[in-house]
Amino acid sequence: MMNSQQDRKAKFIVYTIEECPACGQKTKRAFQLGDYVTKDGSKCSKCGNTTKITSIYAEAPPKT
Numbered sequence: 001m002m003n004s005q006q007d008r009k010a011k012f013i014v015y016t017i018e019e020c021p022a023c024g025q026k027t028k029r030a031f032q033l034g035d036y037v038t039k040d041g042s043k044c045s046k047c048g049n050t051t052k053i054t055s056i057y058a059e060a061p062p063k064t
């Protein structure tokens with residue numbers, strides 16, 4: 001009755017890692033359509049440089 005949806009949908013979550021070439025800061029965020037490795041990411045939260053996407057991967061959601 002309570003767990004109707006969670007049981008049957010084991011959907012993988014895709015993440016994008018953005019890395020700053022200047023200071024090495026890495027940011028993990030949810031994948032967005034159009035993302036690809038080497039694409040420019042958002043501004044670095046530390047130094048303001050433009051980050052690059054260095055990896056994209058899927059992760060299984062934690063089982064509850």
Ligand SMILES: [Zn+2]
Binds near residue numbers: 020046048049
């Ligand atoms: Zn930086």
